[in-house]
Amino acid sequence: MRNPRPLPVELTAVPFTVYEAADAGVSAGRLRYRGLSIPSRGVRIPAQLAAVDPIAKVRPYTIVTPFSAASHATAFKLWDLPGFLPGRDDGRIHISRPDTMAIVRRTGVVGHVGQFFADEIVNLNGLVITSRPRTWLDCARKMGIDELTVVADHLLRIPRPEFEGRSEPYATMAGLADMLDRHKGTPGIQKARLALEQARIGSDSAQETKLRLALEYRGLPEPQLNVPVELGAGVVRQPDLAYREQKVAVEYDGEGHSETAQIVRDIAREEDFARAGWLLVRISRRHMENEARAAVAKVRSALMNRGWSPK
Structure with missing residues (x-):
């Protein structure tokens, strides 16, 4: 049996989409050859990868799904937010789209739809993802008020530039309150409001x-x-x-x-x-x-x- 043609170097170390493979000159037949796992349609993962950067693992799913962003438990984990969130480590990838579009339905993916404002979608090392504050709100439905307070304190704390390389907090009280006002009726918003009332600036952990x-x-x-x-x-x-x-x-x-x-x-x-x-x-x-x-x-x-x- 003939050995398959080697993949282009840029596709050997990360998960990729079939569109990226086509742009790199990879044939459809090569994408069906053993040595590439198919976790979901349109996505391929080189089998020899021992470990995959979490951002690189999620990125193909947002590319094959137009107008989408990593969100909910996936964004919570990628942002390394504190607090207990049920399902955070169950391996599924959460993807959100605007509520004017169909919900994502594909293997290994939990789809969500909602209303998103421009500052609630950001870029994390090449991955389109919900912002930290929006992720906090999206996860409120499944979290307790005290755990939401832990996250709010984390977002509001003033960083130490000499250790963290930043001087501004991830969010402000006014900014979080404004975001909650934008999304009245969102599941979990009442818990988020109570958590924000309890939140304080100054907690380091x-x-x-x-x-x-x-x-x-x-x-x-x-x-x-x-x-x-x-x-x-x-x-x-x-x-x-x-x-x-x-x-x-x-x-x-x-x-x-x-x-x-x-x-x-x-x-x-x-x-x-x-x-x-x-x-x-x-x-x-x-x-x-x-x-x-x-x-x-x-x-x-x-x-x-x-x-x-x-x-």
Whole structure:
């Protein structure tokens, strides 16, 4: 049996469409030869690919489907948004089109239709995709209010340019509110509105948001988030949550805090707070179990120790 003609180099490392193959001079017969998998009509994947870049995997589906964009769980995953979304990792590709067109129906694809404004469709490394804010709204139907708040906090947080290479947040309160006003009646929009009411600027992680919400739900005062606190001459710290009146700081210690260098830094932070008369409460993953009851108890005890009492 004759070996097939090699594919053009540009088609050997990524999934591609039959249109791209034709433009590259590949015959229809070659596209039927073994060594190319056919996950959906019009799409081919070289069998030798050990791993496929997620964006490259999705891109052919938007090309073979006119006027479409990656959306919903697919966009949620590609944007690496925090929060729990059911079905995020089930392998299906979500594609949206304007509601004036037919819904996408093809193997391995979940089709959606809706109304889209110009700023809600963007380009991510060559892939047409719904924007982060629009993806948040599209996923609201399947997410809980607290999980939507986690995503909203992520979109609103002010980035650290020295670490992230950007200086602007992904969204603003006004921008998210405006988008919700555009799409009245969209499934899940009431949950999105409630989440936006709970959202705050300043949270640096999903766990910080969940901790803040747990404290407020159980009647503790709302803390300030990641604000600089002057502890002495030239000593400024920025705790995850702060209660200035009671001089109580709360830090969530993630997995990286078990490393030796980080432990040394954490001790120095705690000493800085202690010298300034502040009480530092450290919260770990285990404190967040069982609806964060242990975390709430630790913070409540610290606040009451500093004179706070429930109303």
